[in-house]
Amino acid sequence: MVGSHGNVILKKPEPTDMEAIKRWYSMTDNLGYATGEKDFSEIAEIIQAPEGSNSLVLIIHEHNNLPIGFTYANLNEIASKTILWIRIFLIDPSFQNKGYGTAAIRKLLDYAKSRYKSLTCIVSVSENNVKGLSFWERVGFSADHELEAILHREGTSGVSIMKKEI
Template structure:
């Protein structure tokens, strides 16, 4: 392990990430977050995701907070399904805050939240095929490709509980 890797590991163990439900007071801050320009075609905007959440009442939007700032956004399905699958529908870390480990810590929080549900057998997420960074992040967190694709061709990954 190099000195740089050790420092990053220490920083990650000291960093706390919290998920806070997006309230009307947080909506503007949430919609101001954006991925980098070259990533814009990889994820929906947070404004679109908030509209999705309004139209799908079982979808719960959360701001990802680190060091007192909103650094990202995650939307997951809160509906209880008979198949035991819970879906992360949208996930992003603002371009200014990427590479700091916040994404991994946020995914850990979602896993912890959903693990508390007896009916949750698997957490699922999908991404467009050329989003290699998302694929690596999810696999680093223990997700595996299911071999299934969404109707639009997105790759589906699952995290078994």
């Protein structure tokens, strides 16, 4: 177990968690933006990848051990700086706006910070995802216009890049 923070526990997904993750991936009306660009089969492969990869895959449980969310991130070293890029972060719609997402992000960042001296955390959010943008701002992320400009030059548009230094 990675640990708990408030009313959430972050841990590595178990085979029994796959059903919940697959269900969330089918909720495109509610969670379409949060699942990133990967489909469920790609996520299933990532979850089953051996330890030691640069991926951080965690299931979010509430205190009664009920799976309520999922996160997938990459850790990379760039110019002597560790970058945690949160690729997917989702909370089951029935648990949103109750503090679980905030507690889960705090726990994720505390965990990453305990393992790395210096950390930059990045998340990409669709410009159409008003709730998502608001959430990331509330947990201390701010727009990185320089990185957004680089992505726009490479042909990516409609995405806000948000960053937090820890």
